[in-house]
Amino acid sequence: AQKITQTQPGMFVQEKEAVTLDCTYDTSDQSYGLFWYKQPSSGEMIFLIYQGSYDEQNATEGRYSLNFQKARKSANLVISASQLGDSAMYFCAPTSGSARQLTFGSGTQLTVLP
Amino acid sequence: KAGVTQTPRYLIKTRGQQVTLSCSPISGHRSVSWYQQTPGQGLQFLFEYFSETQRNKGNFPGRFSGRQFSNSRSEMNVSTLELGDSALYLCASSLVPSNTEAFFGQGTRLTVV
Numbered sequence: 001a002q003k004i005t006q007t008q009p010g011m012f013v014q015e016k017e018a019v020t021l022d023c024t025y026d027t028s029d030q031s032y033g034l035f036w037y038k039q040p041s042s043g044e045m046i047f048l049i050y051q052g053s054y055d056e057q058n059a060t061e062g063r064y065s066l067n068f069q070k071a072r073k074s075a076n077l078v079i080s081a082s083q084l085g086d087s088a089m090y091f092c093a094p095t096s097g098s099a100r101q102l103t104f105g106s107g108t109q110l111t112v113l114p
Numbered sequence: 115k116a117g118v119t120q121t122p123r124y125l126i127k128t129r130g131q132q133v134t135l136s137c138s139p140i141s142g143h144r145s146v147s148w149y150q151q152t153p154g155q156g157l158q159f160l161f162e163y164f165s166e167t168q169r170n171k172g173n174f175p176g177r178f179s180g181r182q183f184s185n186s187r188s189e190m191n192v193s194t195l196e197l198g199d200s201a202l203y204l205c206a207s208s209l210v211p212s213n214t215e216a217f218f219g220q221g222t223r224l225t226v227v
Binding site: 033035037042043044045046047050052091093099100101102103104105106107 | 147149156157158159162169170172202204206211214215216217218219220221223
């Protein structure tokens, strides 16, 4: 099974500052997708951003952007201008296999400080 | 447009019982996937359905089963519940499998006592 590594179990950031959440994976697939989700304490998984492995440009979605380095198998999430509501658990989830099911990392708990 | 709806939100069951959880995907979405989330194991894939057919299944015992109806709504069933089945069960919907967007419901929190 694919291994996903999110090396930062917990992170703190000051409100209005940018923060980078790390994610590496070890897929052997040539074509795959990379999802990031946010899970607040309520439990719902909120879709943030998607990157296709053959997309030439790094994905951006509002304050979220991906620093995608395919050769390094790395897809770090950058959140600009952090807000208090960004405090949550963040999961990186590459797809696996021909069925392209999502495989989740262990997550990073982000806390935004006022 | 309504999001993914999971019912019930909370459930308490006794060991040995069986339980059925429901997931209504976003209108027009035909693919539904189920995940189990526990503090110890994290998020683990259970199974995926598309057009009423199971496309993929994770590494869970046969006590875990599911189905999808013609309106794309999906149910998962767990029989002979064990304490270790206590978890947050999440379902995700997408237009088709392998889509670039997959949206989750709020989950059903199952407690087995």
